[in-house]
Amino acid sequence: MNSTSQFTSSFWSYYIIAIVVLSFIGLAWLLLSQNQVKAPPKGEEVKTMGHSWDGIEEYNNPLPRWWFYMFIATMVAGVVYLLVYPGLGDFKGFAGWTSKNQYEKEVEAANKQYGELYAKFGKMPVEQLAKDPQAQRIGQNLFNTYCIQCHGSDAKGSKGFPNLTDTDWLWGGTPEKISETISKSRVGVMAAWGPTLGEERVKDVANYVLSLSKPEEQYDPVRAQRGAAVFHNPPANCYTCHGDKGQGVQGTGPNLTDDVWLWGGSQKAIIDTITNGHHNQMPAWQNFLGNDKVHLLTAYVWGLSHPDGKALPTDSTNALGAKAAAAAKAAPAASQPAAVSASAASAPAAAPAATPAEDKADVTYDTQAGTQVATFFFATGKSDVAANAASVVGDVIAAGKEGKKLVISGYTDSTGNAAANAELSKKRAQAVQAFFEKQGVKAANIELRKPESTTGAQGNNAEGRRVEVKVAG
Structure with missing residues (x-):
């Protein structure tokens, strides 16, 4: 209980106090009521309670003294605890203890012990920290404490949570961008296009998306060809977020050509994503961890995808997947939208389909x-x-x-x-x-x-x- 309960009524505070006090009274009564039996005079046999289980009878003996006094001591300790610490409704206890101030004291003690070390690492470049064994151990400990719930113990993520060990970056893979992501949070939104496009055109777009990275047997080339038109034209205009070749736009939409999938790369999963959309959020850790710990986490995450300790072109610009890159090389980008398959690339270019009138033949x-x-x-x-x-x-x-x-x-x-x-x-x-x-x-x-x-x-x-x-x- 705390003072916020007073915003509605003080009843609940008194309710808790009553339950606790009555519980102590009840326990005291039970103890005293069972302490009426006295030891029989010397030479007399102890009477039984009249109960028998398989020939075993229960004697009517008094409570052992050691047990009686231990029970009393336990009750006294409970009363003392409730006077010192919170437990009686809104009463905070004479010690003034709260979980918050205990946490703050522990953090203060840890900062005194490790603050200088964190400050030292906080001044070192990320590239240098990524090669420092001690810094990486600390970074891994931070990651295991705060990050594995979403990104996994191996940092390879799971459905809806990105893999941090590859070179596919939605928000950028430079040290500055990774630090910004950890510090300030990210919110990713994929709009739900099902109501706008309808079931059939969603399937067409899904097949076109599959065609950007999958072998031809995994999609329908005819649907993919239709989907390309939807992808590049109103009302969808998917290329606005995902690029004219599906290569993605960092900070806006993921690369669709590299066969890396946040929500699944099967046709069913892609159809679901296009139809219903997705909303994802990376929490902000700046206020909780502070600059130095964020810096160490940045170095650890950056090191996972940069084993050679060198920057990569994909840190700031998405790269076309192998299939899309080959198609782009074979056909100049200006001539037509990205090729959707080997057969489609060699086929005659489709005439642009006329936009149908909304309500006439x-x-x-x-x-x-x-x-x-x-x-x-x-x-x-x-x-x-x-x-x-x-x-x-x-x-x-x-x-x-x-x-x-x-x-x-x-x-x-x-x-x-x-x-x-x-x-x-x-x-x-x-x-x-x-x-x-x-x-x-x-x-x-x-x-x-x-x-x-x-x-x-x-x-x-x-x-x-x-x-x-x-x-x-």
Whole structure:
């Protein structure tokens, strides 16, 4: 209990006092009530209590004197303790002890003992301290006390907490930046893009992100190609934080090309990150540890990722991962966004897709990773094909007439009744099928294929109200 309880009522202080005092009274009564039995006169046998367990009986003997006086001594010690130290409600005790002033005295004693040593190390450069065995031992002790809860005993971090032994730095890996991070704290925020982009475009961006560092078998090149457009254009504009090639911007967004992941690098984890966002905070240690201890911690952390004791280019500028660097070298950055895969880099450049009108029929055509794709957009609740469709998708019509397979998949947004939406997506796909048959494409060359998820967007979004037509061969 403390004085803050008085802000509401003094009842709780008196409540605690009453419980403690009544407990002592109860214990005293119990002791005295059990001390009524006297030893029998010499020569008489001690009576039993009438209890028997397997032939063993309980004698009615008086309390041993040593035990009786020890119990009294314990109660007296308890009373003395409660008078000297806090324990009776808001009563602080005659000694005036608090955990805070005890901590301050211990810190003061430690500063007297080690203050000169800390001050000595505080004047030495980080690079020098990183090579000093004594300084590193002290730095490691500080790290083990304050940092391993998040960064692990090996400093390699865990999900949501960064690895401090590699060369990937979100806020910079120079001694000055590391010291600033430890001293002043950091707050990292990844916005939740799920409501804005919708389920399908989130998957597209996730596949593009995977393509920046993963082998092609771990992502869908077609989705990656679409995701590249979302990454570099409104409404996402991911490159603002993550750089035009995904290399990241120190102090703003992490490098996506080096296969180092704070929240997981699987497709599921990346989709979750894009959809729901993340919020992370590194606490500020300056006021708690002071300058000299922060300096020693800085030297220890810097030494973990700089075993040679030399500064690295990645301390201040992110480096492209091997795959992204190779793609950037093969194709000049100005010609197109970063290559998403080996096959996509060699494919004809996709024509920029037109932005669909929010609530009316529209159609676009482009090539994605070498695949011809026509996208039909629809007004809310409608299945009417855009009037200019024939002139926009002439190449797809020609491919169908030549005998190539046209695969048609319908989508809806996530608003309204799910069953009705599913039926509407099917109706739209059938309307597109009828459109191509009217243009002279044989029904045998058209396939209606239900997509893995018919919901193309979260909310009422034109990206959801679409039908995609791919030329399959």
